[in-house]
Amino acid sequence: MRWFKGIILIVIIALVGIQFIPISRNISKNVPSADFILTYKPTERVSEILKTSCYNCHSNNTDYPWYSYIQPVGLFLENHINEGKEDLNFSEFGNYSGRRQKSKLTSIINQIEDDKMPLPAYTLIHRDSKLIREDKRVVTEFLKMLIDSL
Amino acid sequence: MKQLISILAFTAILFIACTGSTKKENEQANTDTEMHQTDDGLHHDNGEDMSHNDQEMGSDKMGHDMDSSPITVQKSQTTSVAINAYLKIKNALVADNDKEAAIGGKDLVNAFDKIDKSSVHAEKMSEFKEIIEDAREHADHISENQGNIDHQREHFEMLGTDIKDLLAIAGADRTLYQIYCPMYNNNKGGSWLSTSKEIKNPLYGSKMLTCGEVKSTISVK
Numbered sequence: 232m233r234w235f236k237g238i239i240l241i242v243i244i245a246l247v248g249i250q251f252i253p254i255s256r257n258i259s260k261n262v263p264s265a266d267f268i269l270t271y272k273p274t275e276r277v278s279e280i281l282k283t284s285c286y287n288c289h290s291n292n293t294d295y296p297w298y299s300y301i302q303p304v305g306l307f308l309e310n311h312i313n314e315g316k317e318d319l320n321f322s323e324f325g326n327y328s329g330r331r332q333k334s335k336l337t338s339i340i341n342q343i344e345d346d347k348m349p350l351p352a353y354t355l356i357h358r359d360s361k362l363i364r365e366d367k368r369v370v371t372e373f374l375k376m377l378i379d380s381l
Numbered sequence: 382m383k384q385l386i387s388i389l390a391f392t393a394i395l396f397i398a399c400t401g402s403t404k405k406e407n408e409q410a411n412t413d414t415e416m417h418q419t420d421d422g423l424h425h426d427n428g429e430d431m432s433h434n435d436q437e438m439g440s441d442k443m444g445h446d447m448d449s450s451p452i453t454v455q456k457s458q459t460t461s462v463a464i465n466a467y468l469k470i471k472n473a474l475v476a477d478n479d480k481e482a483a484i485g486g487k488d489l490v491n492a493f494d495k496i497d498k499s500s501v502h503a504e505k506m507s508e509f510k511e512i513i514e515d516a517r518e519h520a521d522h523i524s525e526n527q528g529n530i531d532h533q534r535e536h537f538e539m540l541g542t543d544i545k546d547l548l549a550i551a552g553a554d555r556t557l558y559q560i561y562c563p564m565y566n567n568n569k570g571g572s573w574l575s576t577s578k579e580i581k582n583p584l585y586g587s588k589m590l591t592c593g594e595v596k597s598t599i600s601v602k
Contacts, residue, residue: 330512337539338539
């Protein structure tokens with residue numbers, strides 16, 4: 232029984248310990264002029280969908296949920312956000328070259344139409360981020376129009 | 382003291398159990414989508430798509446090429462290594478080999494990093510750089526997505542456009558054919574480059590190996 236208590240104690244210490252690991256938060260006060268919504272001014276509805284379902288991991292501003300302050304959940308999320316931004320950052324979208332913008336838009340449309348994005352793991356927790364058929368239609372329609380205009 | 386320890390232990394176990402189950406659910410959700418995709422893929426194979434495919438093959442046999450826009454590019458070794466790597470990815474995807482495609486992707490990233498810019502005209506330099514930047518990203522995705530061949534194919538399709546534009550600026554060392562399959566990506570269509578007119582479709586692989594027709598010949602002068 233003594234060894235069991237020892238293990239439990241170590242686990243508790245470890246769990247408490249990792250709460251103190253400092254992580255940098257993805258929050259930027261100023262919205263850059265290269266921001267996708269600012270640059271291409273989609274309709275209110277499209278903007279809202281993008282903000283709710285995409286911007287948390289694909290922009291310089293994340294609206295953090297309460298559990299992100301508990302480790303190791305927070306570390307896991309931070310890792311996701313960094314990977315997401317590397318592939319697509321709506322805050323920097325206007326800085327991409329025209330060719331790259333088209334590539335990104337094509338990829339976004341494919342990912343949305345194939346239900347690969349937003350990530351199932353994400354919509355499981357953020358119920359409101361799940362895209363219904365009509366959401367997908369208005370967003371992809373806007374993006375397709377944008378590709379043709381670029 | 383004993384009580385305190387057991388309360389703490391209980392909390393810890395509860396915490397571990399909670400995070401553990403979320404992860405599992407996430408994995409479950411991921412598997413579900415993957416299965417869903419596979420279903421979609423299979424769906425393409427049967428029914429009307431197939432009969433459409435037969436028609437395409439028929440027209441090919443009769444020799445009706447769609448080669449409507451031949452392009453001539455300058456003879457150059459600048460893009461040789463990149464073309465080799467591109468074709469390596471293409472052949473791997475024809476053979477449904479995601480691992481080999483990933484290796485090809487890595488080769489292509491390296492090829493772009495070492496590409497010789499000295500023969501590119503100054504006024505074409507910014508376009509050249511943009512193409513390389515975009516294409517390098519596609520190659521990088523292909524190299525990182527071993528195990529997800531659909532995603533590799535998606536980037537490979539976009540990569541083809543970049544490579545074609547790159548050859549127009551920087552030249553090529555061999556004749557290439559741009560081949561087009563109208564069925565790819567829910568009938569949006571997709572194309573790729575090949576050294577042969579024989580149709581072996583890398584966008585579908587064994588699922589629909591013969592979908593495609595020569596759309597353009599890129600020849601070297």
